[in-house]
Amino acid sequence: MKKNKSTFKRNTLPKSPTSIQGLDEITGGGLPKGRPTLICGGAGCGKTLLAMEFLVRGATKYNEPGVYISFEETEKELTANVASLGFDLPDLIARKKIWLETIHVERDDIEESGEFNLEGLFIRIHYAIESINAKRVVLDTIETLFSGLPNPRILRGELRRLLRWLKNKGVTTIITGERGESNLTRNGLEEYVSDCVILLDHRVSDQSSIRRLRIVKYRGSEHGTNEYPFLIDEDGFSVLPVTSLGLNSISSKARISTGIPRLDTMLSGKGYYRGSTVLVSGTAGTGKTSLAAKFMESACKRGERVLYFAFEESPSQFMRNMSSIGIHLETYVRKGLLNFHATRPTLHGLERHLATTIKLINKIEPAIVIIDPIDAFITGDNQTEVKTMLLRLVDFLKMKHITAFFASLTAAGRNMELTDVSISSLIDTWLLLRDIEIGGERNRGLYVLKSRGMAHSNQIREFRMSDKGIDLLDVYVGSAGVLTGSARLSQEAKDRAEQIAHQQEIRRRQFGIARKRMSLEAQIADLRAEFEAEESETMKIISIEKAKSDRIAMDKSKMAKSRKADISLKKTG
Amino acid sequence: MIIKRNRIKNSKPIQAPFKTVSEKYNLRLYIAGLTPIAVAALSNLKSICEEKLKGKYHIVVIDLLKNPKLGRDDQILAIPTLMRKLPLPIRLIIGDLSDTQSVLAGLDLIARRQ
Numbered sequence: 001m002k003k004n005k006s007t008f009k010r011n012t013l014p015k016s017p018t019s020i021q022g023l024d025e026i027t028g029g030g031l032p033k034g035r036p037t038l039i040c041g042g043a044g045c046g047k048t049l050l051a052m053e054f055l056v057r058g059a060t061k062y063n064e065p066g067v068y069i070s071f072e073e074t075e076k077e078l079t080a081n082v083a084s085l086g087f088d089l090p091d092l093i094a095r096k097k098i099w100l101e102t103i104h105v106e107r108d109d110i111e112e113s114g115e116f117n118l119e120g121l122f123i124r125i126h127y128a129i130e131s132i133n134a135k136r137v138v139l140d141t142i143e144t145l146f147s148g149l150p151n152p153r154i155l156r157g158e159l160r161r162l163l164r165w166l167k168n169k170g171v172t173t174i175i176t177g178e179r180g181e182s183n184l185t186r187n188g189l190e191e192y193v194s195d196c197v198i199l200l201d202h203r204v205s206d207q208s209s210i211r212r213l214r215i216v217k218y219r220g221s222e223h224g225t226n227e228y229p230f231l232i233d234e235d236g237f238s239v240l241p242v243t244s245l246g247l248n249s250i251s252s253k254a255r256i257s258t259g260i261p262r263l264d265t266m267l268s269g270k271g272y273y274r275g276s277t278v279l280v281s282g283t284a285g286t287g288k289t290s291l292a293a294k295f296m297e298s299a300c301k302r303g304e305r306v307l308y309f310a311f312e313e314s315p316s317q318f319m320r321n322m323s324s325i326g327i328h329l330e331t332y333v334r335k336g337l338l339n340f341h342a343t344r345p346t347l348h349g350l351e352r353h354l355a356t357t358i359k360l361i362n363k364i365e366p367a368i369v370i371i372d373p374i375d376a377f378i379t380g381d382n383q384t385e386v387k388t389m390l391l392r393l394v395d396f397l398k399m400k401h402i403t404a405f406f407a408s409l410t411a412a413g414r415n416m417e418l419t420d421v422s423i424s425s426l427i428d429t430w431l432l433l434r435d436i437e438i439g440g441e442r443n444r445g446l447y448v449l450k451s452r453g454m455a456h457s458n459q460i461r462e463f464r465m466s467d468k469g470i471d472l473l474d475v476y477v478g479s480a481g482v483l484t485g486s487a488r489l490s491q492e493a494k495d496r497a498e499q500i501a502h503q504q505e506i507r508r509r510q511f512g513i514a515r516k517r518m519s520l521e522a523q524i525a526d527l528r529a530e531f532e533a534e535e536s537e538t539m540k541i542i543s544i545e546k547a548k549s550d551r552i553a554m555d556k557s558k559m560a561k562s563r564k565a566d567i568s569l570k571k572t573g
Numbered sequence: 574m575i576i577k578r579n580r581i582k583n584s585k586p587i588q589a590p591f592k593t594v595s596e597k598y599n600l601r602l603y604i605a606g607l608t609p610i611a612v613a614a615l616s617n618l619k620s621i622c623e624e625k626l627k628g629k630y631h632i633v634v635i636d637l638l639k640n641p642k643l644g645r646d647d648q649i650l651a652i653p654t655l656m657r658k659l660p661l662p663i664r665l666i667i668g669d670l671s672d673t674q675s676v677l678a679g680l681d682l683i684a685r686r687q
Contacts, residue, residue, distance in 0.1 A: 104648055109664060111679030114614075114671035119605035119652035120637060120644050127641035149651060149667070 013220045016064075016136065016172040019057035020050070022239030026224035027215065031196055036163050036173040038193035040185045041200030046211065046232050047176040048073070049085070050200070051138040053236045054174055056087045058136045059097035066136035067099045067128040067171075071144035075100050085236045099128045105148025112150040118158040122165065129171060137166060139175040143187050152187075163192050184216065195219050201227070210349045213239055229351035233359075240355055240392065251275065252401060259298030260291075262472035263431075266448055266457035272429055273453065274367075275401040277394050279423070281408040282433030286444050287463055287470075288407040289313075291431070292370050293322045293329065294470050295405055300332035304367035307339045307360060311376035315340040326469040339364050345376035350389050353377065358396055369397060372407040374423070387423055394426045428452045433463060436475075436484045443484035446472065462488070598622070598630040598680070599659035603644070605637045605652045610669050614653040617670035625682055655679070 015029035024030050031037045031054070039047050055066035070078055078100065079089045092098040101124060128134065145155055166173045175193065177185030184190045190197055197216040202209060212227040230239040255270035264271040272278055280288045289312075296306045310318060318340075319329050332338040341360055345353065361369060377386045390406075397404045406427075424430065430449040435442045444463040448456040461472040462484045476483035476491050483491050602618060604611035615634065622630045637644045637652070647656065651667040657680055666679035677683045 101645065103650065105650060109662075111664070111666040111675050112668050112672075113666050113675040113679065114617075114668035115610060116651045116653060116668040117610070118650055120603060120649040120654065121651075123605055123637045123641050124644045124649075127644070145650070 015221075016058070017062065018054050019061050020053055020237050020239065022228065022230070023213075023237075026228060026239065027196075027218065028222055031172055031174070032218070032221070033172050034170040035167055035195040036175055036193045037196040037198065038175055038177060038185070038189055039198045039200065040177040040179055040189070042179040042202060045179075045200040045202040046230070046237065047200060048078075048140055049082070049232055050198075050237050051140050051174045051176055052078070052082050052087070053085070055098060055136055055138055056082070056089075056092065058172075059092055064135035064172075065097050065099070065132040066138065067101065067125065067132070067134045068138045068140070069101045069103060069125065069128070070140050071103050071105070071148075072141055073102070074104075075102050078102075085232075085234065087236075096132045099132050099134060101125075101128050103144075105145065107148050107150075110149065116151075116154065118145075118155075118162065121158075122162065125162075125166075129169065135171055137171045137173045139173065141176045141178060143177050143185065143189065146187050159189075160192050190216075200230075210351050212351075229354070231352050231355045233355075235359070238355060238359070240351065240358065256302075256403060257298050258291075259294035259296075260470055260472060262461065263446075266459065266461065266472075267429065267451055268454040268456055270454075272403060274403055275398060276428035276452070277397070277404045277406070277426060278429045278431070279406045279408055279427040280431045280433060281410050283410050283435055286433035286435060287465060288409075288433060289318070289372055290322070290325055290327070290465055290470060291433070292372055292405055292407055293318075293325075293327045296338060296368070296370065297327050297329060297332075299368045300329070300335075300337045303337065305337050305339065305364060306332075306368045306370065307341065307364050307366035309357065309369070309371045310340060310342040311345045311371075311373060314342050324467065325465045326467055339366065350377055350385055354389050354393060357393060361397070361400065361402065366402060368403045368405060370405040370407075373409045374406045375409045390423050391426060394423075424450075429456075436462075438483055438485065439487040439490075441485050441487070445475065445484060596629075596660045598626050598657065600630055600632045601647075601656040601658055602632060602634045603637060603647070603649045603652060603654040603656065604634060607636075611653055613669045613671065614655070617673075617676070618655060621670070621673055621676055625677065657681075 014033040015027070015031065016033040017024050017030035018027075039050055041047050052068065055068055058064040058066050068078070073081070082089055089098065089100070093100055103121070103124075125137065129137065142159065145159075146152055149155060163173070163175075175189065177187070177189040179199075180186035180188070184197065184199060194217075196218045199214045199216050201212045201214070203212075204210070211230050211232070213230045214227045215223045215225065228239050230237060252274040254274040255272065256274050257264050257271040258267065280291050282288050292308075296308065299306050308318075313321070315333075319333070322329060329338055333340070339360075341356075357371075374386075374390060377389065394404060406423075427450070429451040432447055432449045434445050436445045437443075444465075445460050446463040447460045448458075450456075460475050462475045464471045464473055476488040600618070600622070602615060604614065618632065622632065635643055637649065643649070653667070653669060655666040655670060655676070657664040657666075664679050664681065666676055668675075670676050674683070
């Protein structure tokens with residue numbers, strides 16, 4: 001719905017793209033085509049450069065030749081000034097892409113006598129436009145006329161006429177104006193330009209300069225209303241509208257290893273999400289950078305490009321330190337996979353840092369960006385600004401599907417879960433490194449404070465660095481509490497001794513019972529033997545007795561036979 | 574119709590005039606088409622010259638509509654502009670030249686104001 005609306009608007013109001021990084025985004029496509037735009041701001045805020053870049057880009061990218069009318073600088077000065085941005089003005093002029101007209105007015109030489117108009121200026125502009133078939137015109141700074149020519153009343157009328165005339169010609173015009181005390185411009189030029197007014201600002205805060213751009217008005221078009229930081233560097237003008245992008249980046253389901261197998265296990269077995277934002281916070285010396293180095297190493301092994309913003313160590317120092325824990329990064333630097341950008345954070349203002357960061361990212365196109373540490377930007381009272389900056393950076397990285405890894409230093413004795421820049425809401429995976437002090441030594445503990453979208457471990461691991469690399473160990477959790485380091489080792493030894501004693505006891509008891517069984521069985525055997533002896537004795541007696549009684553019976557029957565006894569006697573036998 | 578080079582030479586010789594004017598005045602009047610204001614400027618200029626510089630001046634009228642390049646070369650913005658090319662230094666007077674005092678001041682024929 002909203003999209004339809006904006007395309008509809010874009011159709012009704014044609015725009016002239018500036019091709020200046022970021023500016024087209026916040027203006028929804030560029031400056032109003034065929035209409036004048038006022039760019040105002042104080043001295044040295046970049047009006048001339050913005051205007052010149054508009055012309056040069058138009059001439060080189062969109063085949064729209066442009067006329068530059070300079071009221072202040074000579075051709076030589078202008079050429080030299082923009083050459084530093086890589087614009088070859090003499091060449092463009094020779095190829096009739098740009099027409100440079102310098103207008104010089106000196107009040108002292110001029111006497112006024114009666115009515116006049118600025119038809120001479122009109123003719124010159126007209127001639128210039130016709131000569132190269134220009135579509136774009138810059139008047140920089142037309143206000144100079146007010147100091148150069150007498151009779152402001154006539155000048156105002158002529159200025160109004162000039163802008164109307166340019167509008168009728170259908171050329172897209174930029175006029176620049178010096179910032180005034182109470183008005184946007186010293187001579188109230190904003191009264192004449194009703195279509196689009198852009199304000200540039202240049203201020204110094206905490207000894208670093210910040211340039212900002214704001215669209216004061218843009219008739220008939222949606223536009224960003226914030227103050228957007230911009231900068232001017234060797235590639236020209238760039239505006240950073242990153243916040244305007246909103247939260248509609250697509251999230252990846254792919255996972256990448258942390259470089260430490262056990263840490264992967266803690267993050268449901270697979271590591272970080274690709275394109276997520278990882279924060280490692282901890283007090284000084286807890287191993288944040290080492291964790292980052294391990295992550296870098298594993299990414300480089302996979303052949304991914306890494307961009308490392310170091311604000312504390314120089315690249316060579318960093319690599320030396322990392323090789324002491326078995327991480328060797330030199331090869332990756334040579335292969336161009338690992339890129340360093342080491343500066344002191346105080347070197348530039350925040351905006352410039354952000355801009356250089358974004359430009360470098362665009363240039364190198366890394367899969368992983370590491371910033372170590374993010375707190376380096378905080379100087380005094382600028383936490384909110386740092387947070388906005390990081391927010392913009394995070395949004396930008398998310399949009400580009402770049403995995404971000406931030407290290408953050410927590411001041412000792414402070415709440416561990418409070419980073420200095422309070423950016424926890426931006427973070428997808430937050431690892432906390434902390435010192436655990438037991439038994440006169442400090443050891444490092446690591447745990448996952450949060451990790452969005454995965455079943456992560458709730459365990460504290462001991463984080464150990466040695467010349468073989470980084471290891472995560474189970475901490476001792478037992479009757480004596482949570483133990484690490486040598487305390488853990490001694491406790492473990494104690495435990496082992498106890499266990500051995502226990503096992504011995506068991507064996508002793510087992511042995512005892514076996515013996516008991518043996519003696520019992522011997523007793524049983526004895527009894528059985530005794531019984532058997534008795535039994536056989538008894539049987540013997542029985543058989544003897546039987547034989548005895550048989551004999552008696554036989555003897556009796558013999559006797560009866562002899563006595564001729566009757567049958568009844570047989571029964572007893 | 575006035576052409577770009579419009580020489581107005583009036584009875585050249587006669588005599589050496591006021592001491593104030595010892596050199597020849599080389600004047601250019603820039604106009605953009607024959608507008609009423611251009612016509613007024615030219616006639617004002619002529620009468621001033623006839624009065625003060627008789628025989629000592631030379632006027633060239635340049636129509637920028639016909640010669641737009643000259644506007645660039647001579648740095649002309651306002652129309653009409655009267656340029657005193659000689660004697661040096663170059664002086665500019667803008668307007669329809671209706672204010673004779675300021676024309677004379679501009680040509681250094683009387684002391685400049687301010």
